[in-house]
Amino acid sequence: MKEIVVxxxxxxxxxxxxxxxxxVLGGKDIIVADCDVDAADMHLLLEPNYEIxxxxxxxxxxxxxQNNCIQCGKCYDVCxxxxxxxxxxxxxxxxxxxxxxxxxARVCPSDAIINKPQKxxxxxxxxxxxxxxxxxxxxxxxxxNSGKLxxxxxxxxxxxxxxxLKEYILVDGSPGVGCPVVSSxxxxxxxxxxxxxxxxxxxDLMRVYELxxxxxxxxxxxxxxxxxNQGITNEIMDFLESKNIVHLKSIPYNExxxxxxxxxxxIVELDNDPVKFQIMETWIKIKKTLKYL
Amino acid sequence: MKIAIxxxxxxxxxxxxxxxxATYLSEFSxxxxxxxxxxxxxxxxxxEGNLEYREAVxxxxxxxxxxxxxxxxxxxxxxxxxxxxxxxxxxxxxPELCHSCYACSELCPTESLPMVKKRIxxxxxxxxxxxxxxxxxxxxxxxxxxxxxxxxxxxxxxNFDDNMIQLFDSPPGTSCPVIEATKDVDFVxxxxxxxxxxxxxLRLAVETMKMLHKNYGVVLNRYGIGNDDVIRYCEAENxxxxxxxxxxxxxxxxxxxxxxIFQELPEFKKQLMNIRSYIIEILMDN
Amino acid sequence: xxxxxxxKGTTWDSNMDTRFGRTEYLLIYNDISKELSxxxxxxxxxxxxxxxxxxxxxxxxxxxxxxxxxxxxxxNAAAVMEKTGIDIYIGAGAKTVKEAYEAFxxxxxxxV
Numbered sequence: 001m002k003e004i005v006v007x008x009x010x011x012x013x014x015x016x017x018x019x020x021x022x023x024v025l026g027g028k029d030i031i032v033a034d035c036d037v038d039a040a041d042m043h044l045l046l047e048p049n050y051e052i053x054x055x056x057x058x059x060x061x062x063x064x065x066q067n068n069c070i071q072c073g074k075c076y077d078v079c080x081x082x083x084x085x086x087x088x089x090x091x092x093x094x095x096x097x098x099x100x101x102x103x104x105a106r107v108c109p110s111d112a113i114i115n116k117p118q119k120x121x122x123x124x125x126x127x128x129x130x131x132x133x134x135x136x137x138x139x140x141x142x143x144x145n146s147g148k149l150x151x152x153x154x155x156x157x158x159x160x161x162x163x164x165l166k167e168y169i170l171v172d173g174s175p176g177v178g179c180p181v182v183s184s185x186x187x188x189x190x191x192x193x194x195x196x197x198x199x200x201x202x203x204d205l206m207r208v209y210e211l212x213x214x215x216x217x218x219x220x221x222x223x224x225x226x227x228x229n230q231g232i233t234n235e236i237m238d239f240l241e242s243k244n245i246v247h248l249k250s251i252p253y254n255e256x257x258x259x260x261x262x263x264x265x266x267i268v269e270l271d272n273d274p275v276k277f278q279i280m281e282t283w284i285k286i287k288k289t290l291k292y293l
Numbered sequence: 294m295k296i297a298i299x300x301x302x303x304x305x306x307x308x309x310x311x312x313x314x315a316t317y318l319s320e321f322s323x324x325x326x327x328x329x330x331x332x333x334x335x336x337x338x339x340x341e342g343n344l345e346y347r348e349a350v351x352x353x354x355x356x357x358x359x360x361x362x363x364x365x366x367x368x369x370x371x372x373x374x375x376x377x378x379x380x381x382x383x384x385x386x387x388p389e390l391c392h393s394c395y396a397c398s399e400l401c402p403t404e405s406l407p408m409v410k411k412r413i414x415x416x417x418x419x420x421x422x423x424x425x426x427x428x429x430x431x432x433x434x435x436x437x438x439x440x441x442x443x444x445x446x447x448x449x450x451x452n453f454d455d456n457m458i459q460l461f462d463s464p465p466g467t468s469c470p471v472i473e474a475t476k477d478v479d480f481v482x483x484x485x486x487x488x489x490x491x492x493x494x495l496r497l498a499v500e501t502m503k504m505l506h507k508n509y510g511v512v513l514n515r516y517g518i519g520n521d522d523v524i525r526y527c528e529a530e531n532x533x534x535x536x537x538x539x540x541x542x543x544x545x546x547x548x549x550x551x552x553x554i555f556q557e558l559p560e561f562k563k564q565l566m567n568i569r570s571y572i573i574e575i576l577m578d579n
Numbered sequence: 580x581x582x583x584x585x586x587k588g589t590t591w592d593s594n595m596d597t598r599f600g601r602t603e604y605l606l607i608y609n610d611i612s613k614e615l616s617x618x619x620x621x622x623x624x625x626x627x628x629x630x631x632x633x634x635x636x637x638x639x640x641x642x643x644x645x646x647x648x649x650x651x652x653x654x655n656a657a658a659v660m661e662k663t664g665i666d667i668y669i670g671a672g673a674k675t676v677k678e679a680y681e682a683f684x685x686x687x688x689x690x691v
Contacts, residue, residue, distance in 0.1 A: 009333055011465055012304010016490065038466035039302045039497065041490045059627035060373065080394055096472060096505075100627075101394035102373045115373075117625060141501045142472045147436070148627050155598060162597070162673060175303050175465065176332035179436035186653060199551035200308065200335035207333065210433045229549035253545070258518045261489050369636070375629025378636045380662045387655050390629045 007173035009204030033157035048126030060115035068112035075104035147183035197232035226250035301494025306514035342421030368397035487519035583643035597649030597672035600631030631656025
C-alpha cells in the first residue's frame, strides 16, 4: 500500500480539484482521506454518504465549579493565557483562551477546577461515488487544529486500506507549514505539490518543500495555470530540477476547474476537456513513479 | 480602528485585497498593514519599503538543570502536552510540544526547570510612504502559529496608535490561528469567490465570526465566474456585501508578478473606494 | 527478556496495532517466566499531542527490552526510544500478536 499526499502551501492552486480527480481515476484502488479538515471541500465533488460519524475529542478545557470556588485567585495568578476572568469575585474560564494545560486545576486548593475533554469535531467514514471509501472530518469552529484530527483521519484511512488490501491512500493535505500539514505528511510515500506561477505561489512552494525535505519523501510537482506567468514558471522549473523533484505536469489557466465544481463533478468526469486528459496523464505518471520507489 | 481580512479558504484573494486596500487607504490617512498569516506570509511580496526594524520572536520553554534534580517525576506528570518525559535519570524536553504554561517549571520542588527563550519566528517592520508594514514569519519546523500571532498583535498594540487604520492579513481557516488573529478587531472583511468551494468555506467563516460576536462583511472576488449562490446566501443571511471584484485575467497577471493593481485598473479602484466608504460609515456609527 | 508488542487487545490472538504512540495496548511477554501481561494505553487516544513520547516512556517504565510493532515510532518518540535503549522491530502490523512473536523468533522482522 502506498500513501500519496497532495499539498500546496498556498490556497487556491487547484489542489482539491486535482486530488478529487485522482480519486475518481483511482476508483476502487484508492482510499481517500481529506486532511484539509479546516476547510474541507472534497465532499462537494465526491458525494460522500456520511455512513459512519464519530465525535472527536482532543485536549481539555478547564471548568470552574462555582460551588467549590473560594475565590482565592490562585488560578488567575498561574494562568499564562489570560483564560481566567474575574467579575465581582466570580472566577470563570474563557474557553477561547484556555489552552488546557491544567495548571490552574493543580494549584486550586478547593478542587473547584476540573478539566473537561474538548469536542473538536466530527470524523466521517463514507462511501463515495466511485464506490470506494473516503475518511473526512469537520473541525469545530475555533477548535485547536492540533493535527490530531488530521492524524485520526489518516490512520482511519490506513486501517481501511490495510483491511481491504487497497493499493493507494490518497490524502488531500492541509495548507500552511504548521502542525496539521506535518501530520498530513508523516508516513507518506509520495508527495504531490500543486503550485501556481505567482510570487506567492513559488514563495509558498519553497516554504512547504523545506518541510517536505525534512521527511525525505520522494516528491512530484504540478504547475497549475502555468501560462499566467511564464517567467515564474521557468523559475519553478529550475527549482524543481535543483531539488530533484519530478515535474509531473504543467496545466494551463482554465476555467474548467470552476465549471466542473459548479456541476459537483471532478474535471475527469467532463466530456473531452483537454485538462481532463492532462490530469489522466499525470495520474499515470504518479503511479509509474510509485512503482519504482 | 482594527480590521482583519480573512477567508475560510485560502487563495481567494485575501492578500491581494489587503495589500491594495492598505496602499490605497494610506493615500488618505496613516495605515499599518500587518501580515499575521505567519505560516505563509505573502503580503511583503507586494510591498516595497525600507526596513525599520527586525526582531526574533521567542516562546518560553523549560530547560533542564540536572545538578539539583531529584528525579521526582513531577514535571512529566503535570505536563498535559507530554512535552516533558522522564527516562530513568534523564529528563527530555520537546520544545515544539510545549505550550509555555510554566507548570513544570514553577511546580518543580528543586527549581531544576528554569524557563528559557526559544526562537519560533521573526518579525519585520517596513515603512513605505504613508504605509507601515509589519510581517511575522514562523520558522519552518515550528508547529504553533498562535504564540507568534499574539506577540505580533502586541507589537502593533505597543507601537502604533489605536486611532490609525490597522489592517490584519489573517490566516485562512476557522481554527485557533484565525481566532487569535481576529478576536480583538473591530471589523472583519471576509473574502470569498463565487464557487461551491467559496460558498462552503464562507459559511464556515461566518459561523466563526458569529461565535466571536464580530461585525463582518463580505468582499466577493473573481465575480463573473461560478454562480450567484454566494450573493443569494449573503442576502438571505443579511450579510453586507461590501464590494464585488470582477474576475479578470489582468488582475491574475498583475498578482502573479507581485504588482499592486488598483493604480492601473480603475474598476478595481472603484471597489476599494466602496470598501473605504463602508469603513468610514462604521467609524461614524461607533 | 521482556518483549513488548503494540496490540489491539490483550491476548496472543489479538491483532497487532500498527500505530505506536496511540496503540490501544502494550503487551509484555517475559520469555523466562513465559507470562504475558498487558498495559492499557488507550488514554493516549485523548492526547492532542505527544502520544509517541509518552508511550515510549510507558514502555521504559514497563521495563521492556525490545519492542515489536507495525510502522515503528517516528520523530519525537524515536528520540525517546533511543534514550531508553529498547530495540525496535517493525513490520509486524498486519499480524496477530502470536504471529508477530513467531516472525520475531524466525528473524523475519526488521530491526530499526
